[in-house]
């Protein structure tokens with residue numbers, strides 16, 4: 001196998017062997033990817049990819065199991081839809097494709113939990129807050145998945161409304177980056193318990209120093225960013241999806257023209273409940289963090305005390321020290 005073929009196979013196996021267990025059932029990232037390409041409670045059986053990674057023939061349908069290219073017969077995987085192999089370098093650190101996979105996997109897991117609840121306890125969706133570490137967006141080669149997320153989200157809310165349930169609270173919380181720095185820089189101008197919306201012109205001219213005639217976030221974001229100053233005066237940079245549907249970044253490029261959320265706040269009906277919940281789970285342990293995200297990080301990281309103790313023991317053993 002070439003390096004790229006190895007990457008693609010490993011990615012497929014990683015997606016099949018990781019996920020979560022609930023009530024004795026395993027739900028893998030592979031399942032979540034199919035779920036996002038399907039409708040709530042009914043995952044897709046195959047995924048359309050732009051071109052075969054081996055021979056380049058356009059528009060190939062990849063079955064969930066044992067797929068082969070009809071043109072060149074090479075193995076195809078549904079994870080090829082992430083197109084991370086396009087950024088894989090045979091000799092290089094490959095930090096970029098690794099980060100893409102990690103970010104996408106986190107978003108798929110979130111969809112997986114939503115779909116699991118939808119199938120087993122739909123009423124519980126409305127009382128659950130799904131917190132994503134980072135913005136609600138797909139970047140780079142994974143950006144086209146944005147449309148899939150929006151389709152799933154729209155179908156989910158249509159179905160929940162039909163059954164008389166409220167939409168789930170989904171939010172992305174950022175801990176670092178340009179937007180967090182900007183939010184902290186202007187924090188003194190925002191009263192506690194207040195929300196600040198960001199239109200295209202403001203984002204491009206005040207935060208990113210880019211051309212305001214260009215769209216921001218339209219191809220990546222499935223939620224809209226807001227700055228929120230909590231009741232204790234901490235700045236949170238959050239992304240919240242539109243409900244029931246629609247791309248969140250499509251307002252005017254000109255200054256002074258109100259963006260969608262301003263003209264029609266009903267498009268973000270989960271905003272108030274989301275912010276009220278975040279007010280209750282904010283933490284002073286880490287800057288810009290909320291308790292669930294801090295706990296998740298603690299669960300996956302080497303704990304400072306125990307971690308260093310174990311490393312010291314290992315180093316002593318390796319060096320033959322008493």
Ligand SMILES: [Zn+2]
Pocket residue numbers: 052053054055056057069070071072073074
């Ligand atoms: Zn092919």
